[in-house]
Amino acid sequence: MRDPIIRSVDVHKTYGRGHGRFEALKGVSFDIHDGESIAILGKSGSGKSTLMHVLALLDAPTSGTILLEGVDTSTLQGRRLNRTRNETFGFVFQQFFLTPNASVLDNVTLPLKIAGVGTAERRRRGLATLEQLELLDKTKNKAVNLSGGQKQRVAIARALVNNPRIIFADEPTGNLDSKTGAAVEDILLGLNRENGITLIVVTHDDDLAARCDRRLRIRDGLLLEDAGVAA
């Protein structure tokens, strides 16, 4: 069988040192297979975002290993690490993290700029992605002037523009009303089902979690279960 796309092996993450030391992950092991949709669930402070940051190579574990398609990611550093992250992952966050005064197109094509893609190709791919997200009419708008749902669709377009294998989403519907949130859920799950992009989503939303293939539940830095079916 093929390597899992991501394998987490006994991952620990400790913040701070001395008396301020806090162990946010206490030994977390699981596999994620290519094309799966995974919900990460748990109470506030349980370690969900910490786990996502470690899986997405935004932060290194204190001990333990993250394997990306069989490669020990602790061997990736500097530019190679940045390039792997930029080429393999797309990110969607609760707070959108758009550049407010830049245009929608410039926000969406930022990962391509970082990757060194030229202006014309950036524009072509940016427009194609905006069309996919039904945002073509907003191309020239400043990001700050969009509705919450539109902002999150721009963030999804930015996550998609580099054809990622994996999308990481941390509470992607957390700042949206339920109707707008449901539309964003449909888009993310559609990308998983139709384009085969592996989806790893941190959420408090039971409906979204139930629609994923698998749920990983965290309590106090430990994985509780690895449920294949909705609880």
Ligand SMILES: Nc1ncnc2c1ncn2[C@@H]1O[C@H](COP(=O)(O)OP(=O)(O)OP(=O)(O)O)[C@@H](O)[C@H]1O
């Ligand atoms: N940079 C940091 N320094 C110190 N402690 C941190 C840091 N980041 C997170 N923590 C602590 O680690 C624990 C896990 O935090 P994390 O952000 O992963 O929780 P979470 O499950 O995502 O919570 P929420 O649902 O509120 O987003 C918390 O107790 C938090 O206070």
Ligand SMILES: [Mg+2]
């Ligand atoms: Mg969090």
